[in-house]
Amino acid sequence: xxxxxxxxxxxxxxxxxxxxxxxxxxxxxxxxxxxxxxxxxxxxxxxxxxxxxxxxxxxxxxxxxxxxxxxxxxxxxxxxxxxxxxxxxxxxxxxxxxxxxxxxxxxxxxxxxxxxxxxxxxxxxxxxxxxxxxxxxxxxxxxxxxxxxxxxxxxxxxxxxxxxxxxxxxxxxxxxxxxxxxxxxxxxxxxxxxxxxxxxxxxxxxxxxxxxxxx
Numbered sequence: 101x102x103x104x105x106x107x108x109x110x111x112x113x114x115x116x117x118x119x120x121x122x123x124x125x126x127x128x129x130x131x132x133x134x135x136x137x138x139x140x141x142x143x144x145x146x147x148x149x150x151x152x153x154x155x156x157x158x159x160x161x162x163x164x165x166x167x168x169x170x171x172x173x174x175x176x177x178x179x180x181x182x183x184x185x186x187x188x189x190x191x192x193x194x195x196x197x198x199x200x201x202x203x204x205x206x207x208x209x210x211x212x213x214x215x216x217x218x219x220x221x222x223x224x225x226x227x228x229x230x231x232x233x234x235x236x237x238x239x240x241x242x243x244x245x246x247x248x249x250x251x252x253x254x255x256x257x258x259x260x261x262x263x264x265x266x267x268x269x270x271x272x273x274x275x276x277x278x279x280x281x282x283x284x285x286x287x288x289x290x291x292x293x294x295x296x297x298x299x300x301x302x303x304x305x306x307x308x309x310x311x312x313x314x315x
Contacts, residue, residue, distance in 0.1 A: 101126040101173075104140040105150040108303035110202060110262035111162045112150045113296045117258040118166045120292035122175025126152075163194055166255045179255045186249070193248040193256035200234040201263040205270045212308040231271045235280055242279040246286070253290070261287040265297070269312055288315065 103119070103126050105112035119126055129136055131149060143158050144151050152159040152168065159168045170180040181187045204227035211224050242248075248256035264284045267273070273280050287293050297315065304311040 101152060101154045102129050103150055103152050104129045104131060106131045107300040108306060110266055113262040114162045114258045115150045115165050116296045117261055117292045118169055118179055120295050121177045124173050124175060166258060177253060190249045190254045190256045194259045197259035197263040200230060201267050204230040205267040208270050209308055228271050231267060235273055235277045239277040239279045242283050261293045270309060
């Protein structure tokens with residue numbers, strides 16, 4: 101398998117955590133040079149990443165990649181539960197982190213990359229408001245959970261780790277959301293997440309808001 105990705109990308113980190121959880125072998129095609137980017141664009145003209153290529157099949161989108169891995173390259177860590185009802189809970193939390201943590205976080209980050217005269221103050225304010233609502237809901241949800249969907253590490257946690265990692269840099273998680281802060285620390289202590297975070301350290305100077313001196 102080949103994975104076209106970049107170590108600092110949140111959605112790439114989501115898939116990398118899934119791969120590291122099960123020590124799944126793959127060729128890491130880091131999108132840093134023109135040749136690799138052209139190779140990636142030829143496979144997926146939309147030029148979004150991560151992108152997995154396995155036995156001639158091209159698989160885009162982080163959640164779909166993890167679902168594909170669970171079906172075709174399963175390992176000891178079952179990132180998608182076999183029980184359909186449990187799997188639905190995992191998929192719900194996966195969408196929560198992508199849509200209500202990752203998306204508003206990226207809205208704020210991408211806005212900072214614009215020229216000052218092109219920035220959207222209203223959009224950024226709305227994104228920060230969304231993050232506050234999401235933190236509050238997640239804090240209530242995590243009061244009796246170790247991992248996002250219950251007792252077992254899953255695809256939802258693969259989504260949560262980069263979401264909460266960068267979100268706290270972008271719009272700090274307040275102390276009142278103690279369950280969220282504790283959950284974030286559990287994620288950052290997970291060996292697969294540690295490896296992915298460490299691999300991305302050389303790129304921290306690229307963070308538009310300025311990476312904090314922690315984590």
